[in-house]
Every structure is written in C-alpha cells, then in structure tokens.
Amino acid sequence: MTRRQKRSGAAGTPPRRRFPALSAALALVAGATLAGAAPAHATTWTGVAPGVTYRQYDLAAAAGTAHAHVLGVDLADPRVRLGLLYPGVMAARSTVSSLAGRQGAVAGVNGDFFDITEAQHPGVAATGASVGPAVAGGRALKGAVPNAQRFGPTPPPGADTRAVVGVGADGRARLDSLTLDGSYTVEGRRMPLGGVNQYALPENSVGAYTPEWGDVSRRRAVCGSDTARAAPCGSRTYEVTLKRGRVVSASVTPGSGAIAAGSTVLVGREAGAHRLRKLVAGQRVAVRYALASASRSAYRFAVGGFPVLSGGRPLAGLDASVSAVRTAVGIGDGGRRVFLFTLDGAARYRGGLTISEVAAALRSLGATEGFSLDGGGSSTLVARPPGAAAGVTVRNHPSDGAERPVANGVGVFVS
Missing domain, CATH: 2.60.120 (Jelly Rolls)
Structure with missing residues (x-):
C-alpha cells in the first residue's frame, strides 16, 4: 500500500485546476474593507521563538469590535516549519494546547472543520474526523468527504472539500486542492x-x-x-x-x-x-492511494478548509452577512510568510467577523492568499511565552469558555 503523496498527471487522473480558477472572476467584496482595521505595523510584534512573532489588536467590524490574535511565521528561516497537529489518528479529537505540547510545537491554531454531531443519524456517533484532506510529514493521511457532507459555513463558489492550505517540498506555503x-x-x-x-x-x-x-x-x-x-x-x-x-x-x-x-x-x-x-x-x-495536487506540488503538510483570498483579492461570493469567531491563515511574500489569525471569543468580542471581513483582515496584514479554518468554539491560538523553553499557553479566549477538542491544527515548529 502506498500512503505517499503523488504529483498529479498520472494516467487516469482527471485534470486539476489551480486555486485562482476556483472562481471565474475575483472581485472585491462590497463592504469587505474593515472600518478602523489596524494596519500591520500599528501594534508591536513580540517574539515567540526565532522566526515566530505574536501580536493582538482590536478591529472594528459590522458586528462591533473584534479582537484579533496573530502569529507571524517566517518560513524563509530554515529553522522554522509548519506541521499538522493531530491526535495520531483521524477519528479522534484533542485540544490545540495538548496537541502542541505533545508534538513540541512552539505555537499553533486549530485546523479543519470536523464531524462534530450526528443528531440526524440516531445511534450513530460523531467520529471527530476532519472534512478535508490531511497530510503530515509528507504522508497522505485521509481524503476529503463528499461536498454535501461537509460541516461549516458555505464556501465561495467553486471551492470544495478538497481545498487545502499547506507547505510544499520547496518550503513555501500555498493554497491548493488535493484529490484522492x-x-x-x-x-x-x-x-x-x-x-x-x-x-x-x-x-x-x-x-x-x-x-x-x-x-x-x-x-x-x-x-x-x-x-x-x-x-x-x-x-x-x-x-x-x-x-x-x-x-x-x-x-x-x-x-x-x-x-x-x-x-x-x-x-x-x-x-x-x-x-x-x-x-x-x-x-x-x-490497495494503493495518494493525494494528487492541482498545482503538481508535493506537500510536507496540508490541512483542509476553504479559500477566501487569492492574488491579493477576496474571492467572489464570500459571505458578508454572518459574523462569527473565526480562524484563518494568510500567506504573503510568495509563500515565505504565514499569518495564523484567530479571533477572541470573550463575550465583549464575540460578534466576530464575516468571511469577507476575514479576507480583508488578512490582506491588511500583508497576505495575498487567505484560507478559512474552523471557527466558533474551535477557534484557539496557543503560543509559548517569550523566552520560555517549553510549554504553550492559550492566548485568546475560546468562546465555549474552555478549549474545545478539535480534529487537527496548524503547528509552528522551530529547530
């Protein structure tokens, strides 16, 4: 059995599309620009580890003031890498802080949407498994569920459950699509x-x-x-x-x-x-399987969700009406810079952002590509205290009042 990723283009593999083609036209979403959003330089970044920084700031949005927590990750630094946080199996859940501690990450955020409830199927337990593909250490761990069986908000037109954000063998982050x-x-x-x-x-x-x-x-x-x-x-x-x-x-x-x-x-x-x-x-x-990428890239790490920003512009059709606590990933500098973005779930900030506002917030940080991860009670950002040798702490206030166990996350590792 082959559990290794493969590049697309093999016989019998259907043609793939790059993510910029997810929507026939990319357009600025009306009202997406956040009134009063703090520019990237407005708040001081503090060091977490070499190549990893943290900041938090308020931003004004349609539902009121939101509070953002952001990790800046410099993938141009050879000591820094991103990896999949997960409990060791697909059908299980754990908190982001425990996953980061177990795997030795210096920081991280929650990841993909997951099978959290099966109320419509009496007698069937929720599995806790994620919606989209997952890759860890270059190994394909799982494929994407059918589009109709996803959890989470409606993605923009053209996006499906195969969408991922990941880091390729070249060390650069990118958005892509992985097909079983x-x-x-x-x-x-x-x-x-x-x-x-x-x-x-x-x-x-x-x-x-x-x-x-x-x-x-x-x-x-x-x-x-x-x-x-x-x-x-x-x-x-x-x-x-x-x-x-x-x-x-x-x-x-x-x-x-x-x-x-x-x-x-x-x-x-x-x-x-x-x-x-x-x-x-x-x-x-x-039995053999692999995950074929639309960009023909091989991935060291990948996690599911859906795209919100491409080429510096929000994808057409992003929701601009429903506000919530969110987690997202922004990519800048040609894939060398990553922003792990999470909102605070404390009562005073719980109005959150719409998906179109998330895209605008990522762009204000300097991202040209953006990707939405799970939100609500799942939204969690952890980071090691500055100067500490080990141990992460939760930096935002999860909206459930405590960390929610999740299927996976995005971990930041420093050697």
Missing part, C-alpha cells in the same frame, strides 16, 4: 477507491481504512448521500478486512475497534458493497 487517487486491485482488475479514512464515503463506492483511522465505528461512512448530509444511513453495506494484502474476514455491517498494523479495512456501500461481496477468504487484494 486510489484503487484496490483484485486478480488484475483495478477498481477505484472512493475514500480513505473519511467519515463519509460517496454513494456506491468503496473506502479504505487503515490503522490511522482509529478505533471509532466506521458506520458513519455509509450515512448521508452525495446531496444531503442528513440522508439516512445505507442498508446495503459490506466490509472486508485485509491482512498483509489478503482477505481474512468479512461483515455485512461496518465495524469498530482499532485496525491492526499491516491491516486495511475496505468498506462498501450500495454498488461498492456488491463488489466487495465477491471477494473470498485468502484472496489477494492490493
């Missing part, structure tokens, strides 16, 4: 995978689950549809367990529990379940 390119092969016949370590699979597909999924039930994978997250769970399902590439067991319903090292579980729904039923004990099945 995977298959399972039986007796010389190769069939496509519809997902890898995802909380939701496309209808009629087969998904692969590895030890990196975790021990949470895989039942949620066959719930919802390609058009509605709340659609009922499928009844035509089948699951096959592979050990060292051979079929060792099967079940008519998706199971739970940790997946052993060297094993892969294939979960099928509808027509995918019908295909899996044809497999027999001892039969050899080869």
Whole structure:
C-alpha cells in the first residue's frame, strides 16, 4: 500500500485546476474593507521563538469590535516549519494546547472543520474526523468527504472539500486542492477507491481504512448521500478486512475497534458493497492511494478548509452577512510568510467577523492568499511565552469558555 503523496498527471487522473480558477472572476467584496482595521505595523510584534512573532489588536467590524490574535511565521528561516497537529489518528479529537505540547510545537491554531454531531443519524456517533484532506510529514493521511457532507459555513463558489492550505517540498506555503487517487486491485482488475479514512464515503463506492483511522465505528461512512448530509444511513453495506494484502474476514455491517498494523479495512456501500461481496477468504487484494495536487506540488503538510483570498483579492461570493469567531491563515511574500489569525471569543468580542471581513483582515496584514479554518468554539491560538523553553499557553479566549477538542491544527515548529 502506498500512503505517499503523488504529483498529479498520472494516467487516469482527471485534470486539476489551480486555486485562482476556483472562481471565474475575483472581485472585491462590497463592504469587505474593515472600518478602523489596524494596519500591520500599528501594534508591536513580540517574539515567540526565532522566526515566530505574536501580536493582538482590536478591529472594528459590522458586528462591533473584534479582537484579533496573530502569529507571524517566517518560513524563509530554515529553522522554522509548519506541521499538522493531530491526535495520531483521524477519528479522534484533542485540544490545540495538548496537541502542541505533545508534538513540541512552539505555537499553533486549530485546523479543519470536523464531524462534530450526528443528531440526524440516531445511534450513530460523531467520529471527530476532519472534512478535508490531511497530510503530515509528507504522508497522505485521509481524503476529503463528499461536498454535501461537509460541516461549516458555505464556501465561495467553486471551492470544495478538497481545498487545502499547506507547505510544499520547496518550503513555501500555498493554497491548493488535493484529490484522492486510489484503487484496490483484485486478480488484475483495478477498481477505484472512493475514500480513505473519511467519515463519509460517496454513494456506491468503496473506502479504505487503515490503522490511522482509529478505533471509532466506521458506520458513519455509509450515512448521508452525495446531496444531503442528513440522508439516512445505507442498508446495503459490506466490509472486508485485509491482512498483509489478503482477505481474512468479512461483515455485512461496518465495524469498530482499532485496525491492526499491516491491516486495511475496505468498506462498501450500495454498488461498492456488491463488489466487495465477491471477494473470498485468502484472496489477494492490493490497495494503493495518494493525494494528487492541482498545482503538481508535493506537500510536507496540508490541512483542509476553504479559500477566501487569492492574488491579493477576496474571492467572489464570500459571505458578508454572518459574523462569527473565526480562524484563518494568510500567506504573503510568495509563500515565505504565514499569518495564523484567530479571533477572541470573550463575550465583549464575540460578534466576530464575516468571511469577507476575514479576507480583508488578512490582506491588511500583508497576505495575498487567505484560507478559512474552523471557527466558533474551535477557534484557539496557543503560543509559548517569550523566552520560555517549553510549554504553550492559550492566548485568546475560546468562546465555549474552555478549549474545545478539535480534529487537527496548524503547528509552528522551530529547530
């Protein structure tokens, strides 16, 4: 099994688009400029670690005064890198401060939107797994769920669940799109995978689950549809367990529990379940997958969300009516400079920003590209106190009153 990323362009891979093509036209969103927004130089940046600085400031917005917390990250400094904060498996959650402490990050913010509730599916537990693709240390950990099964606000036209912000092998940050390119092969016949370590699979597909999924039930994978997250769970399902590439067991319903090292579980729904039923004990099945990028870049790290700013201009169609606490990433200086931006959730600031105001705030910092991450009670920014050898503290006030466990985050590491 290949868990390594691949560059797009292989035979059978559909054509990809660069993110600037997500919208046919980029335009300034009316009212996006923040009245009274502090310019990037208005507040002193304080040092967190070599190449990493922090600042906080007020800004005026449609819902009242918001308070921003920002990390400035200099990726031109060879000692500095960004990486994925996550609990070690996809179907699990932990707080940003505990993830940063466990992985040795000097700072970080929360990451992608995630499967937080399954109220529409009685008896099915939320998995905690993220919506979009995830890459850590150059390894593809999971693919994106179908667009209709995403959580979070509506993205701008043309954006989908494959959207990522990441850092390539060249050390530069960029926005991109990562598409699953995977298959399972039986007796010389190769069939496509519809997902890898995802909380939701496309209808009629087969998904692969590895030890990196975790021990949470895989039942949620066959719930919802390609058009509605709340659609009922499928009844035509089948699951096959592979050990060292051979079929060792099967079940008519998706199971739970940790997946052993060297094993892969294939979960099928509808027509995918019908295909899996044809497999027999001892039969050899080869599984391979990778994430192909629209820009043909190889990634060291990537996390999901959706784009808000491209080429220094807000994407057309950004929401300008709903204000909330937000977390976002800005990229400047050709990918060498990154801004990790989080709003404060204290009661006096809880009105927050609209998505179009987030784009404007990132641009005021000097970003030319911008990307929205999860917000609300998930919004958290942590950083090591200046001069401290270890240990991060939460710099903003999470709107839940305490840190919310999240699926993943963006960590800042300094060697």
